[in-house]
Amino acid sequence: MKHFDEAATAAPLGFDRLVPALRAAFAAEAQVPPRHVHSIETGGDAATRGTVLIMPAWSDAGFLGIKTINIFPGNGARGLPGLHATYVLYNARTGVPLAMMDGNEITARRTAAASALGASFLARADARKLLVLGTGRIARMLPAAHASVRPIDEVRVWNHRPEGAEALAEQWRSEGWNAQAAGTDLEAAVRNADIVSCATLATTPLVRGEWLAPGAHLDLIGSFTPAMREADVQCFDGTRTFIDTPEALQKAGDLLDAIAAGTLRADAVQGTLAELCRGTRPGRTGDAERTVFKAVGSALEDLSAATLVWQARANP
Template sequence: MKHFDATATRAPLGFERLVPALRAAFAAEAQVPQRHVHAIDNASGDKGTVLIMPAWSEAGFLGIKTINIFPGNGARGLPGLHATYVLYDARTGVPLALMDGDELTAHRTAAASALGASFLARGDARRLLVLGTGRIARMLPAAHASVRPIEEVTVWNHRPEGAEALAAQWRAQGWAGARAAAPGPEGLEAAVRQADIVSCATLATAPLVRGEWLAPGSHLDLIGSFTPAMREADAQCFAHARTFIDTPEALTKAGDLLDAIAAGSLRAEAVQGTLAALCRGECGGRTRPDSDERTVFKAVGSALEDLTAATLVWQSSLAEASL
């Protein structure tokens, strides 16, 4: 079994390759059982969640990701998410590779965010606001710039020093105008009102974005919360907006959606479609590239995305070995 460390896992996952690969994967057929979710409640008071996510495809690959989420890690200076991924031959069950699940998760999540925006954000969207400063949040400008003409990048975080540090990191990477939003709720409101795309990649359990702040024509991207207890947007974010989800599982797992349905600002049957439906052309995205309609994309993640990214890493290694 081959081992891919973080550097080797990361190398083939450029968004110019990964986003189209995800689009093709969602348009094709694959087997993706519902994830297994287990709550961890330690005697020390630390709480976490373990997810086990399998998937297999007609291409002959089977993958299983184990992912541990501990929201309290931020106070320890540690990432809130840690994952491992094992890729197998789906015909024989033979293990092929152990990969860095953190890199796979971050890249595929940011790529799915961009894939959703490729259908739902205005064609001229250039101002991106990122909520959060974790591994996934750091990748969102590059991901969205692969599908939209992003020029201005702003970050907000409940820890202002984290936002300032990430903005500086982006500037060092070539995003000359990257900046941190003003701290606190007032700073967040001002940043949301100015953004074409608002992308939330947090582990929040209380709404951060309010619907009254969202500008006409804006696209709200919710990719952080993945349990009924987590939420990044209030119920009004879904009112008078066209809402899309990554998979049907989002309707039972996402606290944002469950709150909106309970409040009456969203009906489950009014959800416009999934990523698969968008990629297959079974439903339309934004009605016009320049329209003032608001769109929302809610993702809880799919094992198909992990399998697609892992397959890309594996096939890239075979191609390099044959040179």
């Protein structure tokens, strides 16, 4: 079995390759069973509670993949990432293990790529102002991901710890981005953004619907359980809402809250990422409309990324 460390896993996953690969994967067919979710509590300390996800998928191309991902929100206070993952790729016809890959890189890159894929259908064609909420591994990749599908030339970042936002903005500037920290005025930053992308582990809403400008696109990719939420219920009122997979309607606290409040009906969701990629549902239909993309992640995205990594070994 081959082993791909962080650098070897990341190398083939540039967004110019990964976003089109995800688009092709969602347009095609694959087997993606529901994820297994387990709560972890050790020692009775709330700060050490976590969630384990087990996410399998396989395709007619002959690959089977299983990702194990551990999410511990309390890690931020320890100076540790909140997410750790491993990925194992197998031959789907024999079950033979092919490779162990860095699941953190796969998760972060495929999540950012799915965010950009959603925006390719839902953000205005001239969207250039990106606001990122969060400073974690996924958040750091969002400017590059969105710039692969939209003419992003201004990036702002907000974090509940302002020093974290300042540090990330400085890092982005060193990479050539026109980037600034949003400071403490999140409302002003949201009102000024063409795309608002949330990549946090928040359990209380951060973005308010009244702040979203006409024509804005709200991208919610951080929360993935009923207890997590990044947007208030008004964010879904009068918007066209899309989801990555039907599972989002059971897993996303943002959506569950909005449905309970009556600002969103489950049957009023405009479509899934697969329907957008297949062309069976329209994306944005006007420059003034507000759009929302809510993603909880799919094992199909992981499998697509891992397949790119595996195939790159034969064509370096």
